[in-house]
Amino acid sequence: MSIKIMIPTPLRQFTDNSDSVVVEGHSVGEVLKNLCVAYAPLRRHLYADDGRLRNFVNVYVNDEDIRYLQKEATVVSEKDVVSIIPSIAGGDQ
Amino acid sequence: MPEVGMDGQKKLKAASVLLIGAGGLGSPLGLYLAAAGVGRIGIVDFDVVDYSNLQRQILHSTKDVGRPKLASAKEKLEALNPFVKVETYEMHLNSENALDLFSRYDIIVDGTDNFPTRYLVNDACVLTGKPNVYGSIFRFEGQASVFAAKDGPCYRCLYPEPPPPGLVPSCAEGGVLGILPGIIGTIQANETVKLIIGKGEPLIGRLLLFDALKMKFRELKLRRNPDCPVCGVPRSITKLIDYEAFCGVQPGWDAYAREQQYEISVEDLKKRLDNKEDLFILDVREPQEYQICNLNGYLIPLRDLPKRINELDTAKEIIVHCKVGGRSRQAVEFMKQTGFRKIKNLVGGIDEWAERIDPSMPRY
Numbered sequence: 337m338s339i340k341i342m343i344p345t346p347l348r349q350f351t352d353n354s355d356s357v358v359v360e361g362h363s364v365g366e367v368l369k370n371l372c373v374a375y376a377p378l379r380r381h382l383y384a385d386d387g388r389l390r391n392f393v394n395v396y397v398n399d400e401d402i403r404y405l406q407k408e409a410t411v412v413s414e415k416d417v418v419s420i421i422p423s424i425a426g427g428d429q
Numbered sequence: 430m431p432e433v434g435m436d437g438q439k440k441l442k443a444a445s446v447l448l449i450g451a452g453g454l455g456s457p458l459g460l461y462l463a464a465a466g467v468g469r470i471g472i473v474d475f476d477v478v479d480y481s482n483l484q485r486q487i488l489h490s491t492k493d494v495g496r497p498k499l500a501s502a503k504e505k506l507e508a509l510n511p512f513v514k515v516e517t518y519e520m521h522l523n524s525e526n527a528l529d530l531f532s533r534y535d536i537i538v539d540g541t542d543n544f545p546t547r548y549l550v551n552d553a554c555v556l557t558g559k560p561n562v563y564g565s566i567f568r569f570e571g572q573a574s575v576f577a578a579k580d581g582p583c584y585r586c587l588y589p590e591p592p593p594p595g596l597v598p599s600c601a602e603g604g605v606l607g608i609l610p611g612i613i614g615t616i617q618a619n620e621t622v623k624l625i626i627g628k629g630e631p632l633i634g635r636l637l638l639f640d641a642l643k644m645k646f647r648e649l650k651l652r653r654n655p656d657c658p659v660c661g662v663p664r665s666i667t668k669l670i671d672y673e674a675f676c677g678v679q680p681g682w683d684a685y686a687r688e689q690q691y692e693i694s695v696e697d698l699k700k701r702l703d704n705k706e707d708l709f710i711l712d713v714r715e716p717q718e719y720q721i722c723n724l725n726g727y728l729i730p731l732r733d734l735p736k737r738i739n740e741l742d743t744a745k746e747i748i749v750h751c752k753v754g755g756r757s758r759q760a761v762e763f764m765k766q767t768g769f770r771k772i773k774n775l776v777g778g779i780d781e782w783a784e785r786i787d788p789s790m791p792r793y
Contacts, residue, residue, distance in 0.1 A: 345570045349697075355643075392592040399649045421638070421649065423588040424567035425544045426605060 365408030437626035445469035447534035453610030454540030456488040461618035485607035524669035527553040545672035551584035571613035581633040586654040693773040750775035
């Protein structure tokens with residue numbers, strides 16, 4: 337199943353500057369793994385060495401945080417949009 | 430207008446708001462809050478106006494360059510509305526002074542530019558029970574929300590931990606579209622006024638995302654995390670901590686994340702050179718290698734680096750390279766120990782450059 341993933345500005349340098357990418361997968365975990373297969377340098381920004389999603393990377397399916405769904409096991413279908421929401425700190429003080 | 434009325438205007442007059450930062454977000458915030466008639470506005474800042482600020486920090490003018498931002502901000506806000514009491518705090522907000530300061534205001538507005546202060550502002554808001562009107566920007570993307578409101582989520586519910594330093598570029602590195610802080614700061618001002626007059630639906634439990642290039646707003650749901658260390662029950666953080674250390678290098682982070690800020694790829698270097706960025710290229714190979722091929726770098730062979738280190742400027746961003754990246758890595762380690770922070774090792778060295786960027790370059 338083809339799923340659209342929204343790529344945030346800080347990570348677009350790893351996706352040839354694309355703001356969204358379409359990859360295959362039936363769950364959030366599969367979609368993210370396939371994203372990292374397509375764009376290998378992204379992997380280390382999303383996953384820690386132990387293979388777990390990094391704590392400061394939030395993943396949403398549509399407008400819901402996957403932590404409050406079934407996490408990486410959350411099932412997705414073609415109408416869903418997966419978003420990666422990293423923390424940004426800029427305020428330009 | 431009927432939604433505000435005399436009652437709302439009196440609430441504004443009686444209200445007090447503390448702005449953290451008088452920069453890009455603080456500029457529109459201060460102006461609109463003063464114009465709205467907020468009775469007391471506090472501003473925390475310690476910076477001085479620079480020419481490079483003027484493209485977005487609209488509180489300050491060309492004539493203010495070199496003045497403290499607080500002096501310029503106070504003058505502008507009082508000129509706009511002489512009935513507003515502007516209180517200025519020229520200091521670094523820290524764990525010692527935040528709780529006392531926050532307790533003197535009704536609402537805190539976060540316009541800072543770094544992770545340690547963001548976590549400090551959030552935790553101090555939760556501990557003092559003050560809402561945190563949050564705004565954040567990066568290049569042409571912005572975020573806004575209202576954290577730590579009664580029963581609402583806090584910043585840590587969304588981001589329990591900061592990213593390791595270097596993994597997320599700062600505004601200084603990434604730059605920012607000048608109008609973006611104007612848009613996000615104005616949204617923060619709007620939310621602040623709504624909280625004061627008690628009207629409408631504030632951004633509590635919602636994260637607003639804005640993309641200035643696409644001119645698109647999106648909204649995500651935020652939930653209060655029952656296990657949140659600062660607003661969960663029971664809370665594990667009951668007083669302010671050392672936020673610099675919290676956002677610094679932690680044992681849980683892998684070597685990769687720590688090294689990130691000290692490395693650059695040949696592709697990124699090419700991009701940055703093409704953008705005419707002010708980079709100082711340090712070549713730590715031997716003179717005979719330099720004769721074969723070079724990147725017009727400044728030559729100091731690795732073995733001479735300790736005695737010639739004074740030729741280098743810690744304030745400049747320095748890209749260090751050798752043939753394949755080994756000697757330059759040693760050079761970067763040595764320079765880190767001597768206090769250099771804006772240094773990056775060119776991964777793969779000039780050989781990688783010849784292979785991937787400039788095939789006409791002789792290799793050896």
